[in-house]
Amino acid sequence: MIGATVILYKPDMDITQQLLDSVLEQVDVLSIVDNSPVPTELNIKSDNLHFHHFPNNIGIAAAHNIGLNDLKTAGCEFGILLDQDSCIEEDFAFRLSSLLVASKVDKRPLVAIGPRIICSFSDKTVRPRVQRELAIYDDLVCVTQIISSGMMIDLSKLDLIGFKDESLFIDGVDHEWCWRAKKNNLMVAIAEKVEMIHRLGDSRSKFAGVTYKVGSPVRLYYQFRNVLVLSRRGYVPWYWKCRNLAVLPIRFFANSLLQDNRIDRVKFMLCGLIDGLFNRKGAFSDNW
Known part of the structure; x- marks a missing residue:
């Protein structure tokens, strides 16, 4: 079946x-x-x-x-x-x-x-x-x-x-x-x-000639946090770790300056970075 x-x-x-x-x-x-x-x-x-x-x-x-x-x-x-x-x-x-x-x-x-x-x-x-x-x-x-x-x-x-x-x-x-x-x-x-x-993401945006996915502000919390959480794990591919860690500053800049709801986006990204560094998991509401 x-x-x-x-x-x-x-x-x-x-x-x-x-x-x-x-x-x-x-x-x-x-x-x-x-x-x-x-x-x-x-x-x-x-x-x-x-x-x-x-x-x-x-x-x-x-x-x-x-x-x-x-x-x-x-x-x-x-x-x-x-x-x-x-x-x-x-x-x-x-x-x-x-x-x-x-x-x-x-x-x-x-x-x-x-x-x-x-x-x-x-x-x-x-x-x-x-x-x-x-x-x-x-x-x-x-x-x-x-x-x-x-x-x-x-x-x-x-x-x-x-x-x-x-x-x-x-x-x-x-x-x-x-x-x-x-x-x-x-x-x-x-x-x-x-x-x-x-459908991948909620919409699309472009920065420096590169088109990227745009999601809701709260999704940024999980995206930033989980990059840091998963990068600790030995079975996660190195190319994924390197690529995603390298683009975090670019994504932070693009979401801070180029999108709507900038204050909310910055808040969720910072919360994600903090929880990622402390290896916190679960829902956003469980931690904040």
């Missing part, structure tokens, strides 16, 4: 309803975890639906873990993680599961496969500038990490790796899990011929 878990937070239901309708046609079990302050009104008819509402927002990692646990308990072999604003094709689940099944038959150490991401802002395929390809198997490209939305996980291997790290709350959660999988001699891959439209 194939299951899916969709995470909601104040969703645009015109987009999210299309996603949910498509997912229901492709999977056997659906788990929805709603982190919105008020429960999202859903138009869903399914006997295999699990719905959880957390008005205090438990974070993406904890939400993923609840959904994955639902799918494992229901007896699913594979589980897909999806964000509310992703857009998948009608054979998305079948194509990813077929690749995972073929990999298991060939005894490849793959634990998860994700699609090629098409950014909804630029309509262009997202290709990492630094991350190198580790291996190529037919239509699969093994990489260091993939994003959580669109990721299909072989649930039988979840106990070996563990669930998502809830202490990170949101940013870096997907990458950390992939690095932990590699630590356990398991790999993640991108399916070259499977694509998914996905």
Whole structure:
């Protein structure tokens, strides 16, 4: 069986309803975890639906873990993680599961496969500038990490790796899990011929000719803090540590001077740097 878990937070239901309708046609079990302050009104008819509402927002990692646990308990072999604003094709689940099944038959150490991401802002395929390809198997490209939305996980291997790290709350959660999988001699891959439209960040801005993602001020707290928290861990790739630590001053400058809500942004970045230095984790509200 194939299951899916969709995470909601104040969703645009015109987009999210299309996603949910498509997912229901492709999977056997659906788990929805709603982190919105008020429960999202859903138009869903399914006997295999699990719905959880957390008005205090438990974070993406904890939400993923609840959904994955639902799918494992229901007896699913594979589980897909999806964000509310992703857009998948009608054979998305079948194509990813077929690749995972073929990999298991060939005894490849793959634990998860994700699609090629098409950014909804630029309509262009997202290709990492630094991350190198580790291996190529037919239509699969093994990489260091993939994003959580669109990721299909072989649930039988979840106990070996563990669930998502809830202490990170949101940013870096997907990458950390992939690095932990590699630590356990398991790999993640991108399916070259499977694509998914996905929204990365809230908007885009440009500084010194470089286009970068712009998120809400509070996201800066987790982004700055988790760079410092993850950089302490031995299994986190050196290229990621060096790149993200090097750009922190640039990101601080850009968010301090070039964006709206500058005072809020500076406050959240400083709080993130302080908590990162002291290795504090959890939600912002737990620490401030």
